[in-house]
Amino acid sequence: MPIYLYLDRATALHRLHPGVKILALFTIFWSIYWLDQPLALAPIGAILLLAAQYSGSWSNFYRLRWLLLLIMFFTAAVWVIFYRQGSPLLMLGPFPISRASLEFGFGRAFKLAELIAATILFLSTTRVEEFAYGLTWMGMPHRIGFAVTLAFRLAPLFIDSALDVVAAQKLRGHDFSRGGPIARMRGYAPVMVPVFMGALRKANNMAMALEARGFGHTNRPTSLVEYRFRPADWLGVLALSALGAGSFLAYLLGYGAINVGE
Template structure:
């Protein structure tokens, strides 16, 4: 149960965002990358994480944001620290960028990576696995590949649950995962990995047979229970996303998003 909760982030609500076409939901991810990727000014990047945060609340996914709070805090802090040290590293003194520029770049990068985490969280909160598969197929990913991705998604909570059970059982037998050197700690995971693997293999053969029995091996056109249609709201949201991307690209082309030394 705990495993199921940790992996499945989908929030079952009927909000405007949940009703969007799966490809438009993936469009939110793509628009996030395309708009802020080339922008190095933190003030221009900042609206992206703010907007994504608001959308998370609108989707009723504040609980997911709370669950990911340590990551939402650690990612920008680690990124800012790293780039404030590494920006311009190795350049000779004459060509070295000013310190203020390094700080600006580090802050913009921290906000960008925060936006990527938020957009993933939003997508996982509003998209079911079946919709994700449908979106991949719509983008031209072969059926068998998108099916494999969906199947792996479905199996993760199952294997995670089995791994956590094995850990609990081994702990009850006195195996301590938190003591000793790194190598000693790593070695103690062997009695966890082996039973999880064997359990997975036992399922594999049955799964392959079940798939074959349902005609997975046939090369005919696939039918699906999930079939989303584009609605006017999808076109509106799609147009809004395209406008945001265009605005950011124009800002970049006009030089607003760039720092003195370039990327």
């Protein structure tokens, strides 16, 4: 099974300049940040759904469906219960539920889901090499840009290794849910120590392999793939600017905020 999320497709989204893709990710984060209202977040959600359909990324959403659903469910549940603004519509046990708490809870859930969806889309359409190139293109030093992308390369390996460690300790009778909070924290040592030591070893091996293949020789590496800034990229920048500006304007005008006055 592939350990990365990138899906090799020939769509316009895949062909966008890496700098524009990074800008798109940033702009979507920016736009989501200013909006709390579920309805105000809906257009961004619609854009992301269309982009997922167009880029053929549904398989990655399917792979991560439980993560998405769990985060949405628990976020919505917690905020609906604990957000104490607005007039109560009904009581859920001791907790008053208002229209504002419903809007806020579902707004938070949508926000998080959209942040994750934007990241999945970005990783589905962007190779790690493009990501590194884009960061360097935007002015980040090559070493730092590469290190950022390295985290994405290593994460799946660490997750695989962590799953093996958990399995190994379970076979030895380790119960992660035993005892109080401190005992439970201690109980993670049999997992954290091997994972951490393995991560250090792997990171060291990878650093050696990278340098042995010339990484660090220059701060301005070339690229096998040519990334041209095409008219479609300018169009993308314009659209993203409009989205970013529009959401900020909506915020300034109060359209994206939760109305607690009812």
